[in-house]
Amino acid sequence: MGKATGFIDYKREEAQERNPKTRLQDWNEYSAPFSDEVLQRQGARCMDCGTPFCHIGMEIGGATSGCPVYNLIPEWNDLVYKGRWKEALERLMKTNNFPEFTGRVCPAPCEGSCTVAISDPAVTIKNIERAIIDKGFENGWITPRIPKKRTGRKVAIVGSGPAGLAAADQLNQAGHSVTVYEKSDRIGGLLMYGIPSMKLEKRVVERRVNLLNEEGISFVTNTEVGKDITSTELNKQFDAVILCTGAQKHRDLVIEGRESKGVEFAMDYLTLSTKSLLDSDLKDGQYIDAKGKDVIVIGGGDTGADCIATALRQDCNSIVQFGKHPQLPMARTSNNLWPEYPHVFGLEYAHKEAKAKFGEDPRQYSIQTKKFVSDENGNLKELHTIEMRKVRDESGMFVYEEIPGTEKVWPAQLVLIAIGFEGPEQEVLKEFGVHVQNRKVAAEYGKFETSVDGVFAAGDVRRGQSLIVWAINEGREVAHKVDHYLMGASTLPSQLAM
Ligand SMILES: Cc1cc2nc3c(=O)[nH]c(=O)nc-3n(C[C@H](O)[C@H](O)[C@H](O)COP(=O)(O)OP(=O)(O)OC[C@H]3O[C@@H](n4cnc5c(N)ncnc54)[C@H](O)[C@@H]3O)c2cc1C
Ligand code: SF4
Structure with a gap:
């Protein structure tokens, strides 16, 4: 195992990020790498517990707990602690074809079920995974593996x-x-x-x-x-x-005024932005531009957060994100215990950026959009909402009902629909x-x-x-x-x- 008392001696260090105000000026990754020294210390926090839930991916209560590719996490944590990076890479590549993707964007269900996380913050597994593979590429340890024999199939x-x-x-x-x-x-x-x-x-x-x-x-x-x-x-x-x-079939929001110019699907918005960035560094103008607009993202998930980060980089005038559900609790509740994925409040990279630019978290909770309203030219000008609350119906099931008197009108020239697929x-x-x-x-x-x-x-x-x-x-x-x-x-x- 790593260091026998590592989880007592060292605190978890959160993933490093570039300054939100600086990173809004470019389209490069917001995360920043840890030094080897920090990573070795973080690897040392792994207890190598006898039954590592972190590497056994399963679904509990509709959410993923543990690593679905069964990454050999305790093994590579130990190797990283000892500075044996190349061996850690070999262990990692046994189970995961693309750790450079998961080490960047996986929501890390492994960390929610890490044994240290029963009482302390989890081992920083995802960052260690990313560091192992990035080092593999930097040091030229990843080379083409050309199969020696072909089957003819x-x-x-x-x-x-x-x-x-x-x-x-x-x-x-x-x-x-x-x-x-x-x-x-x-x-x-x-x-x-x-x-x-x-x-x-x-x-x-x-x-x-x-x-x-x-x-x-x-x-x-x-x-x-x-x-x-x-x-x-x-x-x-x-x-x-x-x-x-x-x-990838979009889910639409079919309500009054949906045809207004300026109501777009999140996926079209994100796809065009990346394509234009790659094709011409945004010079071709072939994307939906949020510049100077009041933008509302409908949908409280990750796709919505990605829209926020994109709109901020396009220099929108304001940004709000609507979510149907109430705000998550600050800590696990009694019906969301370890090793389940922790459903707790957090600030995504995009929310931190919105806060840095406009001074507040852009999220609005328990809110429903009632209609879009456009001007005489068909351009979207505002959006009407009402607040919702969760109640039990006669059969005891949770349902949402509107709260009378909470109607609100929001100015908006661009709305992005991110309510799933x-x-x-x-x-x-x-x-x-x-x-x-x-x-x-x-x-x-x-x-x-x-x-x-x-x-x-x-x-x-x-x-x-x-x-x-x-x-x-x-x-x-x-x-x-x-x-x-x-x-x-x-x-x-x-x-x-x-
Ligand atoms: C905006 C957004 C952000 C996300 N962020 C994250 C994240 O941070 N972390 C995470 O773990 N997951 C994230 N996800 C989910 C994750 O990206 C998907 O679960 C994953 O990509 C699914 O992989 P896939 O290979 O099954 O399909 P996809 O990645 O959807 O790929 C399917 C491919 O098939 C192609 N295709 C479809 N039909 C045809 C056809 N007839 N002929 C030829 N090609 C065809 C499509 O063009 C597409 O390229 C995100 C999803 C979205 C929408
Ligand atoms: S972050 Fe890595 S180790 Fe954790 S669940 Fe995702 S792929 Fe598995």
Whole structure:
């Protein structure tokens, strides 16, 4: 283990961040690295407890607890404490194909179930993970691993998000010839277009994609399966197909005035911003601009927070975020105990930035939008709301009811709808003729087989909008199944086979 008394001797040090006012001037990552000395001290806090909940990913009460890719956390914490970084990297790469993504943007359910966190702040697992992989790249320890033998089997993967990329990586290493089809102009799914550069710089995504390409994976961009190439063609050309098309169908807010100019979907806003930044450093003007506008983000989640950070960098005039739910408690409550994911109040990077710029947290809780109002030219000018409270109905279920007299009018020229996703786009699923349940592909976790022979599904298209670390988990597991399907056996790792 790390240092036997490390969790007593050292306090948790929170992740370093660049000054919010400074970082608002650019689109670079907001986080800042720790020094090796700090990281070794933080690694020493790991107790190497006999039953490390941190590395056993599961769902409790609808939220993730522990690491879904079963990262060998106590092992690499110990190696980092001892300064044996290269060995820590080897341990990390055994379970996680892309720690440079999760080490930056994973919500770290591992930390919520860290044993130290029963009574003290958790070990800073996510930052250690990021430092290990960043050091691996900086020191040239990450080099292309070109498979020595090819099996002659061909696999097509539709969609290049983390699920598709993880499946491609595993199957390529097993010697199969893998082609990834992507309808967008860049590879990465939501890693590229969705999560903004301030959270995950796109050079980090491109570095991994280039490496996978060097290792033998073929990428075909600007190609929508179902339009530019049919399922029949793919089924004919490949021995197996994996659908990793995500769950990006917008959920709309259909209320009076929705047609007003200036009411946009969050995903369109985020995608165009990143694309313009990458294409032309924002010089082409091909994005939705918040400059000088009063902006309201409807939706209290992470996508909403990413919209806030983007609007602030575009120099909006004001920013507010509406959430349907009440503010979270400051500490765990009796119905959210360890090792569950802690549902507690926190300031996201975007909220800190809004506070630095405008002096207050932009979030408004328990609020419902009633209607949008536009001017005589159809341009949005205001938004009407009412406050809500949570009550029990006759059957004892919690429901929201409006509080009379709390109506309010908010000036707004740009509204971003970030109220989640309805599920996967259906066209490509119809194209393959796979069974669908609740809009998602019907394919059992662990088997990943769809109703069509040779066609598998993994990631958000199968489980609905989730997390990158779950997408990587599913990519790895579906690869094991597909390898087995093609070869009759598989030596690829699987947690489910353990
Ligand atoms: C704004 C936003 C921020 C997020 N932030 C975080 C975060 O900080 N941390 C975290 O863990 N998770 C985050 N998530 C969730 C996470 O990004 C997803 O759970 C994850 O990317 C799902 O991976 P995936 O590979 O299943 O699908 P996706 O990443 O959605 O990729 C699917 C890909 O398939 C492509 N595709 C679809 N149809 C076709 C077709 N017919 N032909 C070819 N290509 C096709 C799409 O263009 C897309 O590139 C965020 C999500 C959003 C929307
Ligand atoms: S991938 Fe996420 S859950 Fe797993 S160790 Fe890293 S931060 Fe924790």
